[in-house]
Amino acid sequence: MSTPLIETRNLKKYFDTLEGKLHAVDNVSFIINKGKTLGVVGESGCGKSTLGRTVLRLLEPTDGEILFRGENILGYGTTQMRNMRKKMQIIFQDPYSSLNPRLTVSEIIAEPIKVNKTITDKIEMENKVNEIMEVVGLSSRLVNAYPHELDGGRRQRIGIARAIILEPEFIVCDEPVSALDVSIQAQILNLMMALQDEKAFSYMFITHDLSVVKHISDEILVMYIGQSIEKATSEELFKNPLHPYTQALLDAILEPNLSGRYKEKKVIKGEVTNPINPTPGCRFAPRCPFVKDACTGRDLELKEISPNHFVACTLFD
């Protein structure tokens, strides 16, 4: 088995707040192989966005390891890390705040090249920008346009162009289509999948939308208040969700057809709470219909229940 492209081991990210330590990401481990997509799903406060940024060291991890092709990048100094960034990029959720309003489309896309000095010749740089614009489906007459003149879909294409121009190997996609209209979402998803087919990008696809994540991911990691609670291939997770929270999530999906209309809904009571100074144990316990004593007291680990299907739940002890 070749070295995975990205691997995290017991990754933790805590924030200091006035009320105490906020456990945004608590003990998350996963592997992403070349050309594959790991979908990370969860509701607000689960820590998926923090996870994405921590993996890229845009936020410094509190503990744990991040390995790129087997090498721990946490040991890298500033210059080495800057070099590393050419291989690991990010696409943001908000197509409005992720682009500098003062720069034109071509300037935004060219920034990574200028900053890393990978191309210094002006003509060559222009050609590269035009090439990438074509690849992402942006018309060449937009080179001198400003972001505020364009719609969400086009802006997101700019964000994608900026992320891929350095030919990275790994891209964190933080809810890249959530802010877009349904028909534009579909266009952008198609684009991202086509790019992956062509250039073998590895994606970490963060989203709260389960139908989108199923469509684009090979493997899915489900998070709840900072903890990873289930991990399986896309198909397996939807066919056979094991963790009660995963089941609740899948139950809550409203499909565009009338099959679920007259079925009784399983409503889980309560709300997602804030993980400040949490007590050891499963954080879903207060809302879980199957809660037992064993669920609190010690943190649960992901255990392999069937080939490549992991769950952290006392129901499977």
Place this chain on the structure above:
Amino acid sequence: MMIEEKTITTANKSSTKRRGQIKSIWFRYKKNKLAMTGLILMGVLIFIAIIAPLIADYEQDAVSQNMKIRLQPPSIEHIFGTDQYGRDMFARIIFGARVSLAVGLASVVISSVLGILIGSISGYYGGMIDNILMRTMDVLLAIPSIFLAIAIVAALGPGLINLLIAMSISYTPGFSRIVRSSVLSVKNQEFIEAAIACGTKDNRIIFKHVIPNAIGPILVQVTLSIARAIIHVSSLSFLGLGVKPPMPEWGSMLAEGKPLMRDNQYLVVIPGIAIVLSVMALNLIGDGLRDALDPRLKN
């Protein structure tokens, strides 16, 4: 107006409505009659100040004393009259304009550049650097700018350059505060994160990404500060702490005319009007700029 903005930005921009931001701002500014009046008035004042040497002779008309024609009220020969030393008031006004406008403008330019640098570094890095810089600014801010200027001039001695230094130092803290708070909000925008994610170095982030997006709020403040600076130049000169006589300056002209005000009102009224007109023009420009930058505020 969220709804309207959304529908426009989703549109297919094949039409030629590709206005840069500056053009849109100018478009809105142009429609404001008062703002345009201010701009034209300021333009005229600056123009006259620039061509002053072509209209009158500095040495002969504005500076040398000619006691034979002293205290002559406005006439065809001397349209603003002459002062108690026989110097032509019109010549003194237009040469005085150079001093007031130049010092006013220069001091604001210098202090805004300094303010942008200090505010940006303070806002972007935070922590100890922010603390040291801002507490220093606080000390300066605690003293009203006019007194600060007086203190510095008193220490350095009167004269144009010292006046410039004093005023620049007293305006810098205000600008740095505004820029700092602007930088604080820009710094959290995702495009800054995007720049970091590409490996951009700090100084490029600050100069290329942060500052251009943070200086908006300062633009209006700059215009209004020039107005304030002109008044300060005049005040300081009035107190004898500004330009050295016989260099003409509106404030010192006020001081010189004050003892003779009862019978020769024009000696005081004319420089006074000059000050009022330039300050009013700048205020109108400042208001117009503010409305043009954020049209939502007007409604």
Place this chain on the structure above:
Amino acid sequence: MAGKLLEINNLNVTYETDEAVVYAINGLNLTIHKGETLGLVGETGAGKTTTALSIMKLLPNKVGVIKDGEIILDGIDIINSAEQDMRKIRGNTVSMIFQDPMTSLNPILTIGDQIAEVLELHRKDMKRDEISKRVDEILKMVGLPPTRKNEYPHQFSGGMRQRVVIAMALVCEPKLLLADEPTTALDVTIQTQVLELMKGLKAKLNTAMLLITHDLGVVADICDRVAIMYAGKIIEMGAIEDIFEGKEHHPYTEGLFGSIPDLKKEARRLNPIEGLMPDPTNLPSGCHFHVRCKKCMDKCKLEEPVINSINLDNTHIIKCHLYNDIHR
């Protein structure tokens, strides 16, 4: 079928600014019957929120203009009603809940006070203690403990705040509720809670609802009838079965369904609609959708389609030239 509660005929609304005129609504026809839920579906810029604001007469002052048409709500002519009459109607006959629960509530008033305010405005006959009792009642109805009525909005989560907004909207038992993307900003498990709540309240109070959304899943769950909006007009409308199980559809509707990843199917690529929403200051000629339509014919570029009835009882209509000759 229950009587008509809301009737909109040939509504035309524009937004007029110094720079351009935005044609937000172009000949809208809509009916809602008593007690029924109509889903209004469309993407950004279709004009859905503008429709709701027009019904409430809450279009932005001077900029939003109702150019033509009529809106009859419970027999009242909305367009020609004076502002003081509208104030009696808003919150009382018709209420609206907005998308973002974070910003819909006043941060400096307690939630109890905000609900009480609605009662104080419309029920001058109620005394203070009666109002207080009613506030407790409605809080219980939306699943919030009345003991928390003296707390402030920031002390509640997003889902709870949306419940407060719903309580405010329903406390005077309006005949019509306008809900603008009420669950879009909420987590999916909270969405289930809120939708179940709304269904229960609707049934209990027999409130009619105009549910604005882009989410076809939500529509399938809660609506009785559906209207699909594009470039300021309704291009397809029908009962829930017509839209989700019928065979005939407007090409845009088909495109919307094709854009959603199907959990059951293993399609590698989605089938999105090409292109973008049209520029509302410069709408295409003929059928506004023709530029993006896979089935575009020559006629579509020149002539605007008429409303074609797909079934015998006229419940399913499609505005498209493809159905001009559909036999009845």
